[in-house]
Amino acid sequence: GAVVSQHPSWVICKSGTSVKIECRSLDFQATTMFWYRQFPKQSLMLMATSNEGSKATYEQGVEKDKFLINHASLTLSTLTVTSAHPEDSSFYICSASSRPRGNQPQHFGDGTRLSIL
């Protein structure tokens, strides 16, 4: 149980392109999803928290107009990197948790490797 699917797993595109990444919870309803960015040999950096049916909450320093998040259903959240540039190249990972009575652990997708040329 608690499977999170992320798509695509790898994207290479030209500078200026917008890229959409999908995160789906396959066997549970995810009220809350999280988007992370990870640089090589570093830990995960939280970008934003996505709640179904409401606006995402962005961490300090993350541009909300650059990284558009939509959480339209209890099983799907999307991250769109708008007008991507080489500095946006990174490993993006989503996670999901169900609305808990107590705290529930986050389960992670397999990540999306984004390379901007």
Next chain:
Amino acid sequence: GQQLNQSPQSMFIQEGEDVSMNCTSSSIFNTWLWYKQDPGEGPVLLIALYKAGELTSNGRLTAQFGITRKDSFLNISASIPSDVGIYFCAGQLVMTTDSWGKLQFGAGTQVVVTP
């Protein structure tokens, strides 16, 4: 963002040896989690701890939630080659409308197992 203090940063061990790593924080957490990440993949949950003092095992893995709620350790017994990877601790904030159960991660422990 804020990170937990995870040590050691890396470990080079021989197959069959035990591995131990720990995380400390100045903050109190209600939940401690341990994840393993292989190259090019997302973290996989190994153990979740919900109560101070709790000691939980998952196969060859054992983890404990510190009594002060500010620390946790993970032990791997009798290591095998597939234990290679990066292990992350994470403290989970209480689920509120402000925190939404956000995680604070350690910097990771790179484990290398040699035959």
